[in-house]
Amino acid sequence: MIRLNVFFEKKEEVKVEEINALCKELVEKSLKDHGNIAYDYFTSGTRNGVMMICETWENEEVLKAHMASEHFTTLVPKIEALTKNGLKLEQFTF
Numbered sequence: 001m002i003r004l005n006v007f008f009e010k011k012e013e014v015k016v017e018e019i020n021a022l023c024k025e026l027v028e029k030s031l032k033d034h035g036n037i038a039y040d041y042f043t044s045g046t047r048n049g050v051m052m053i054c055e056t057w058e059n060e061e062v063l064k065a066h067m068a069s070e071h072f073t074t075l076v077p078k079i080e081a082l083t084k085n086g087l088k089l090e091q092f093t094f
Helices: 016-030 060-068 070-081
Strands: 002-009 036-043 050-057 088-093
Touching: 002 060, 016 036, 016 050, 016 070, 050 060, 060 070
Parallel strands: none
Antiparallel strands: 002 050, 002 088, 036 050
16 A cells, blocks of 8 residues: 655645635545545644645555546646645655
């Protein structure tokens, strides 16, 4: 299995509702992808404007298919454009 933790901070001028809507849509659609085990979105309770997406996949093959999906290639660039320093990805295997 593969676990991805994606951390990001919204730009100050970006409304939380705007980035939340995009992230929630990404979660909703990604949960339907073949090979997805979990896909969650969180906002920090201690750092204003900091968010995290946690996702778990069966294997590299299904992760690659997810990354090529229409919802991923459409929504992720929109989310990244609203961040201060882009998306910080940490990948774990187990």
